Amino acid sequence: MDQSALVDLISKKVLEQINSKKSVIPIGVSARHVHLCREDVDKIFGKGYELTPIKELMGGQYAAKETVTIVGTKLRPIENVRVLGPIRERTQVEVSKTDAVRLGLNPPVKPSGDLDNTAPITLVGPKGAISLDNGCIIAMRHIHMSSEDAREYGVKDKQIVKVRVSSDRGGILTNVLVRVHESYRLEMHIDTDEANALGIKCNDSVEILV
């Protein structure tokens, strides 16, 4: 290849990269975790107990030092389930379908916060246990983005989009929820089943198809 052809090729590749940049969404894989309300923190960690942040997440959330054990109908525990802070209005447990099978539960696939008609679950902490009639979900895969990102993609909060996964186990995923908020940074959240089945991991990228 002569020098001129090489320059053309490099220019073409660089332009391709620039033009495709904005359709690329980094992946964050969510392992099973728990959000707690004030009352439930009191019950399982002790009255007035404050969670200890150890890692900052987007939107003012954080991973806490604290973990709980969760138990379902099969009475097989899953230990060391991370608590996420800060405290929420309602306690919510997010598991994968693989976890759910192990627990003996059949939680629905739902967006975070939508807890009506979800699965019952028991949480055990160092100072007590709580058994919830509702609260366990499989989180619906979703893309967090800022309002600016949303304008660039031409999408709105709660819109359903598709993404292309270009791994060896990839394809196109439908029913991906868009969640827009100023405090969000661009990231698609999938659970461990989705990451493992699709052959992708944290910081890999997918392409949004609007």
Add this chain to the structure above:
Amino acid sequence: MDQSALVDLISKKVLEQINSKKSVIPIGVSARHVHLCREDVDKIFGKGYELTPIKELMGGQYAAKETVTIVGTKLRPIENVRVLGPIRERTQVEVSKTDAVRLGLNPPVKPSGDLDNTAPITLVGPKGAISLDNGCIIAMRHIHMSSEDAREYGVKDKQIVKVRVSSDRGGILTNVLVRVHESYRLEMHIDTDEANALGIKCNDSVEILV
């Protein structure tokens, strides 16, 4: 709706069903399992031991009564891993990526039987244990079909196709291997991660896209 419109609607629906019939592939979900060679059966179940079939599978294979415990680099065992018969030329352990993470292994995604450069694993049976340098894979998703089915779809053995999954967590899966043999009945095999991530289970259907 008058009677004539109703007849038209029913005819249309029936024709749609007939025309789409052949693109519909039933799903079989493969949980973790083990194929054993004669020498390894001898080592872990005893010299000359014969496996006990309890459930017939396609292609002359069967699920055996026997199970083993598998152990990886983390020394965390997974118990009750089903043995499939009959005996094969080489021992092969098929796990999901979720299993692999738990075991501390990084097996490649490969078609069954392709065991070069695969992950090491230990198998424990009632009469002994074996530690293999190779033999653990994540099975590449594939569609079994007869030669007649292959002719109807216009595909060949080892061809790569796509499938459409129409569940709430669905989409289109690429890199699906076609495996043709007279003894096969039409069925797409996926592992538990893929089934859980895509919201499908045994006897659900997908659509082949050639």
